[in-house]
Amino acid sequence: MKFLYSSLSLACALSSLPGALGATYKRTDNIVGNGFYDAFEFQAIKDPTHGRVNYVDQATARAQNLSFASADTFIMRADSSKTLQSNGAGRDSVRIRSKKTFTTHTAVFDVRHMPQGCGTWPAIWETKEDTWPVDGEIDILEGANDQGPNEVTMHTGHNCKVPKSRNMTGVPNQLNCDDTKDDNGGCDVDFAENDSYGLPFNKNGGGWYAMERNNDFIKVWYWARNNPSVPREVSSGASSINTDGWGQPDALFPSSDQCKIGDHFGQNNIIINLTFCGDWAGETFKDAGCGSGKCEDFVNNNPGAFKDAYFELAAVRVYQ
Numbered sequence: 001m002k003f004l005y006s007s008l009s010l011a012c013a014l015s016s017l018p019g020a021l022g023a024t025y026k027r028t029d030n031i032v033g034n035g036f037y038d039a040f041e042f043q044a045i046k047d048p049t050h051g052r053v054n055y056v057d058q059a060t061a062r063a064q065n066l067s068f069a070s071a072d073t074f075i076m077r078a079d080s081s082k083t084l085q086s087n088g089a090g091r092d093s094v095r096i097r098s099k100k101t102f103t104t105h106t107a108v109f110d111v112r113h114m115p116q117g118c119g120t121w122p123a124i125w126e127t128k129e130d131t132w133p134v135d136g137e138i139d140i141l142e143g144a145n146d147q148g149p150n151e152v153t154m155h156t157g158h159n160c161k162v163p164k165s166r167n168m169t170g171v172p173n174q175l176n177c178d179d180t181k182d183d184n185g186g187c188d189v190d191f192a193e194n195d196s197y198g199l200p201f202n203k204n205g206g207g208w209y210a211m212e213r214n215n216d217f218i219k220v221w222y223w224a225r226n227n228p229s230v231p232r233e234v235s236s237g238a239s240s241i242n243t244d245g246w247g248q249p250d251a252l253f254p255s256s257d258q259c260k261i262g263d264h265f266g267q268n269n270i271i272i273n274l275t276f277c278g279d280w281a282g283e284t285f286k287d288a289g290c291g292s293g294k295c296e297d298f299v300n301n302n303p304g305a306f307k308d309a310y311f312e313l314a315a316v317r318v319y320q
Helices: 008-015 035-039 058-063 198-203 278-282 295-301
Strands: 024-031 040-042 053-055 067-069 074-077 091-093 095-098 105-113 120-127 137-142 151-155 187-190 207-213 217-224 240-242 251-254 269-276 310-319
Touching: 024 035, 024 105, 035 040, 035 310, 040 058, 053 269, 058 067, 074 269, 091 269, 105 120, 105 137, 120 207, 120 278, 137 207, 137 217, 187 251, 269 278, 269 310, 278 295
Parallel strands: 053 091
Antiparallel strands: 024 240, 024 310, 040 095, 067 074, 074 310, 095 269, 105 207, 105 310, 120 137, 120 269, 137 151, 151 187, 207 217, 217 251
């Protein structure tokens, strides 16, 4: 909400506060349906998180029906038909990266369904892989083994800490974002909404995640599909947005002398991927109630468990 002030000094004082008056952005990228094939590249790479996964290229993904699109839907999913040999490749899945990179921007992700199931580790995030961690990383949607709520995490190079007390609805955990600290756990925030991840999210028909990044802060919001408070400009995919009217974010990472966002973040790609087991889902597999065996054995021998391991994306919209 904006107000007009008769006092010029008051307006100047408010404008000096980081993010105090929000920002207006124009839509530069409206990625829907088949547009995902133009805007993203498929990364058939070795999983950097050591997952039990085999990322396939676009041709293979489309041939095996692991990716397809319609006028308003883009699907990317894992194979759910093959039993795997323990000494062979991991489960076929998809990892895509935007062809464009972004600095100051707001990205809105309209997600109808996210991968669910034991052993899964889906993520929507931004980073620059070639220079990681110098240009930063922000994980917008992430979790493992169906254990919610959603967790937002910021990873940086050296010398970045965030305060515990912040104007957000989420709950902070680790406060040191430095990649060399806390086993590169990053500074993470758990969302307050139980339907922000996994099965509860999918039962609601999904929802919207939005991330705003500038040199003053990084903010992340979430609205369930049935949330009446979702901003109209978010749900409609408007041509312009003003984040000042979006209310308190779920996660806030403010710039400060202890962590200057502009120094720790550069050009970033958008990445969307689904892996299995690995450094997170593998380590927490048993604690998540997924059984007493190994995560990798579960992924190898239970292809039917991954019939719901897919992203259904209505749109990705970027505003600058």
